[in-house]
Amino acid sequence: MIRPSVSPQRAVYQQVLGAHLRELRKQRGFRGTELVRRSGVSTALVCKVEKGFRGPSAESLAALCEALEVDMLDLLAEVGEAHRRACNPDGAVTVSAYLRRMDGLALFAGLPDGCLPGGPVEMASSEAVSI
Secondary structure, three states: OOOOOOOHHHHHHHHHHHHHHHHHHHHOOOOHHHHHHHHOOOHHHHHHHHOOOOOOOHHHHHHHHHHHOOOHHHHHHHHHHHHHHHHOOOOOOOOOHHHHHHHHHHHHHOOOHHHOOOOOOOOOOOOOOOO
16 A cells, blocks of 8 residues: 555656566566565565555665666666656657656655656556556
8 A cells, every 4th residue: 555645646656666676676586585685675665665555765775776786876767767658658758868867866756846857747647557
């Protein structure tokens, strides 16, 4: 269950981040227990993050990225772009590599929509959002 204090846009971001981390774990051939062992992050947190129920702290995300052998900035850029596509499946998502990274960091940090380097995220109707 998503925390009630989380905005719909943030909830979509958490779901996209969790799905991306789960896919990376599977690509590496890790079971959840292996990711927990390698990262030092609790089993409960890994489960909640992968299911999109909550977002990780910067420290937990760094540990997960290290265990998955992925650069955190690259991960956040990919997740930021995927989040924009999930929120607006019919809109074009084209930004420079630098803006992708900055956008990813801003979305992870939960900055207000007007502060995103890639421009505001246009939310489609709630029925149209798919992860």
